Amino acid sequence: CLTPRSGGRTLWIMSGAYDLIVIGGGVTGAGVARDAALRGLKVALVERGRPGGGTTAASTHLIHGGVRYLLYDRLTTHATCWDSGHIVRTAPDLLKRLPIVWPVYKGHTRGLETVETLFEQYDRFQPMKYGRAHLRLSAEAALRVVPGLAPVGLLGALAFDEWWVDAEALASRTLDSAREAGAEVILETPVSAMLKDGLRV
Helix, strand or coil: CECCCCCCCCECCCHHHCCEEEECCCHHHHHHHHHHHHCCCCEEEECCCCCCCCCCCCCCCEECCCHHHHHCCHHHHHHHHHHHHHHHHHCHHHEEEEEEEEEEECCCCCCHHHHHHHHHHHHCCHHHHCCCCCEEEEHHHHHHHCCCCCCCCEEEEEEEEEEEECHHHHHHHHHHHHHHCCCEEECCCCECCCCCECCEC
16 A cells, blocks of 8 residues: 555555565665566565665765685685675775774774784775775874874774765666566555555565
8 A cells, every 4th residue: 555755546566466575775685676676576666755765875885805704614705706896896986995904902892903803804805896905004104094093002003995875876777677576666656555465465
C-alpha cells in the first residue's frame, strides 16, 4: 500500500505481479534491484524519499577494503577489496582517494611493528581496489601530516589508502542501471502497509 508524498491516490503493488519487491532505494536496495533485474526477474523498488537519502546518506561514505577483517576473516577482506575494485572501475568520477593515518602510541596492545605487519598483508589486496601500498611514518612525520595528534608517547604511524564515495550519487546511478535492466522504480512514495494472507504478501 503506497501513498505518494505529493498526495493523490493510494497505489497498490501486488506481490504476484513481481518476482521481487525491494523496499528502500539506498545503495543496498538499489544494488539488489539491479542485480535481480539483470538476472531477468521482474522487480519493483519503492523508496520513500530520494535515492540514497536515508542510511546511505548517513554512512561514512567510505569504500573500504576491510583491513580490520584481516585479523579474523581474510576471505571478507578479499571480497570487499574485489567489490571496491568494481566500484572504482564503474564509477571513478564519484570517488576520491582517501589516505588514513593510524597512530601508534606507547602502551598500546599492538606495537608499531605489529600494526605494520597487518598493513604489509593488506598491501597484497590493494591492487584489487587500485589502492596504494602503506607508508610508515615517524612520530615527527605523523605530526606534520596530522598536527592534531597528541605528541606524548607517539611512536609513529601507518598511512594506508581507501576511497571516499558520493554514496547518494552511487545509489542514484545504480537505480538508473536497474531501470535500464527493466526494474520499476517508484520514488517519493512511502510504504504504509503490507497486507499478509498466509505466506503471501
